[in-house]
Amino acid sequence: MPELPEVETIARGLASRVTGDVIESVWLGSKPEPLKSPAPKIVATLESKRIAGVRRVGKHIVFDLENGGRPSLRLRSGQASPVKGKTHHKAGARTPAPTSNTAQWIVHLGMTGRLLVCKPEDEIEKHTHAIARLASGREVRFVDPRRFGRLSVAQAFEAGGHEPLEVELERFTSLFHGRKTPIKSALLNQKLLRGVGNIYADESLFRAGIRPRRRASSLTQENLRRLYLAVREVLKEAIALGGSSVSDYVDSDGEEGFFQLQHRVYGREDEPCLVCQTPIKRVVIAGRSSHYCPTCQK
């Protein structure tokens, strides 16, 4: 679901709402769980930690955790697990907590993942896979119908690739040197740039006047300069509008974004180009829908 602007919006929303709160207990759904780290390690890493901040790295949401949370208040005995038949992990001594004073909780939302700040009495949505109970009485819930999302913990999380809004033009240009893959595929490669997904790749290529099938290595310096500026422009505008709500995307407050109203090619197959009226084409590149104007993009 979410690309850089949506993840940025979600991370900012979470940061403003849960920074300073303390994770008191964690519940994880049963296998197959969308976990990249072992469940006991996730539980041990999160519990009794204070949330020092929440930020975005590529398409990942990173909760920065620090020691100093109050000792875990045990749940009332007999309280049922949120979802019938699933294991309830509690703070325990079986798995030693990391020795470092800091750690991170990493969430990747995949296609359909959501992180919601809820009250305990709010109905547990279907496909809820994790719940972190906070000292304030609220809960952070991870809901993900398609299970492409992933949870993990780290001591010093590192993501590959460059942040598109931080990378300099020269480095940006060098990323595509000698690559025979279509520029669309290269933009989606998170090891090059991190955070660009299908919508923003298409929108950026339209603004830069470049067809998605063009080989990355065939782009001129001028092409790459225009693409660099287009990517930055599109992402900044989208962040300002709270991201794109295409089907069911909402941020952690349940608010929709509005950048979908600015889409010029994505999802507009057969509709007239907003610049030249030529019908927008849709082709499949690397298994992903790709939209472009055959007149405006060369």
Next chain:
DNA sequence: ACTATGTCCTGCGAGC
């Protein structure tokens, strides 16, 4: 090392 393809999941809307 780079590139193309299939696969993991569930839900929704279009078309019959």
Next chain:
DNA sequence: TGCTCGCAGGACATAG
């Protein structure tokens, strides 16, 4: 109404 099909914001493993 109810079925099947195709498609969906992503990222891996695998094969060439």
